[in-house]
Amino acid sequence: MRKIPVRAAIVKTASRLFYQQGYSNTGINQIIAEAGIAKSSLYQHFRSKEELLLAYLEETGLQTMDALSNAAEQGNTPKEKLLAIFDYLEILADDPEFYGCHFLNMVYELPADAVRIREQIKKQKDSIRELFRNILAPVDKEILADEIYTLFEGSLVGNKIHNDLWPIISAKRIVKKLV
Known part of the structure; x- marks a missing residue:
């Protein structure tokens, strides 16, 4: 071994x-x-512990983007790609080992002056917004990326608060109507 x-x-x-x-x-x-x-x-x-946290966030950010990109590849059209991401999120959140979004969990804990950590989290979240923009570009609907992103993040928060899948399912229904 x-x-x-x-x-x-x-x-x-x-x-x-x-x-x-x-x-x-x-x-x-x-x-x-x-x-x-x-x-x-x-x-x-x-x-420092902060440097270790940054390493965790960087590595987790890469893994998260790989997982979301792989989920999107399950669809053929932009709409199918976005819905596949929300399907992935629903499966992920249904796992008993899911404790919420790695990044949102950290940002809730941090003091306002934890600038380096907040910047790393913002960088990761911006990459999700960019993924949505790229998915929507072929149908000239990039302007919806921020709305989809807000639904994505809101569904994660709602899932954490309610410990239920309905926020993700509701967000997915809205995405179906938007795109």
Whole structure:
């Protein structure tokens, strides 16, 4: 069995803990213990907990965009592509291991002065808006990208609040009417 590189083990462990417990509730000592590393190994790769959070957000952002892009590829038309993204979101949110949007969870926890983290989250969210714009471009409806994005984010928030799929299903019905 091949051993996972130390940096990857740290990010993997921190990612799981940040997602399940939240940033504030996850301590460096817990990450070190669960990753099975020495404290010096952690600080060799990350100067602070904030840097580790940035690495988590960057990696999760790439994975999220891959998943959304793959979902969109299930459709042939822009409308089908958008609906496929909401179908994916519905399946994702129905998983018992889904604890909400990685990025929204973090932004709710952060103080206003956590500029670097907020910028990373904004960058990821802007990439989703851009995905919607690109999907809508062939039918000259890019102007709807922000509305679709707002439905997407709102459905995630509603799902977290109500612990139910109806916000995602409702958003998907609106997308059907819009596009």
